[in-house]
Amino acid sequence: MDYIDGEIAPGxxxxxxxxxxxxxxxxxxxxxxxxxxxxxxxxxxGVDESNISLIESGKTTNPWDYTLDRLAAVLSRHxxxxxxxxxxxxxxxxxxxxxxEYTVHPGLVLINDRLGVLGSRATTIAIELFNRAIDAxxxxxxx
Numbered sequence: 001m002d003y004i005d006g007e008i009a010p011g012x013x014x015x016x017x018x019x020x021x022x023x024x025x026x027x028x029x030x031x032x033x034x035x036x037x038x039x040x041x042x043x044x045x046g047v048d049e050s051n052i053s054l055i056e057s058g059k060t061t062n063p064w065d066y067t068l069d070r071l072a073a074v075l076s077r078h079x080x081x082x083x084x085x086x087x088x089x090x091x092x093x094x095x096x097x098x099x100x101e102y103t104v105h106p107g108l109v110l111i112n113d114r115l116g117v118l119g120s121r122a123t124t125i126a127i128e129l130f131n132r133a134i135d136a137x138x139x140x141x142x143x
Contacts, residue, residue: 023094024058027071030087031056034078045074061095068092 031041031052038056042049047067054060072088079087 023061024056026094028056030075034075041074045070047071
């Protein structure tokens with residue numbers, strides 16, 4: 001599993017069961033995935049480094065859409081198999097705090113009821129085990 005500051009990373013298979021990450025977390029995830037420092041991202045995008053830092057730290061939660069588009073353009077050049085539009089859409093979604101529509105497996109609802117709020121470490125481990133069990137059952141069905 002991929003984690004951002006102790007949380008499941010956006011785009012990882014487990015991501016679909018959790019709340020949308022905050023804008024700063026998401027930007028930091030993409031920047032690190034691209035292998036860029038804040039300084040290099042700033043230089044390539046034309047966005048001031050201090051603005052990138054403020055967004056990532058959560059001190060700025062409502063940057064201009066144009067700023068996010070410029071950051072997405074640079075990030076998409078450094079992250080294989082992704083597009084500027086996909087990154088930009090995900091950043092906008094996080095900015096607007098509008099979670100995507102998620103379908104949660106009934107087994108995960110049971111895990112959540114037994115272990116508490118989704119996102120805890122215990123629940124994350126339980127979900128990972130649950131997913132492995134589902135995969136094993138599907139493999140057995142294919143035999």
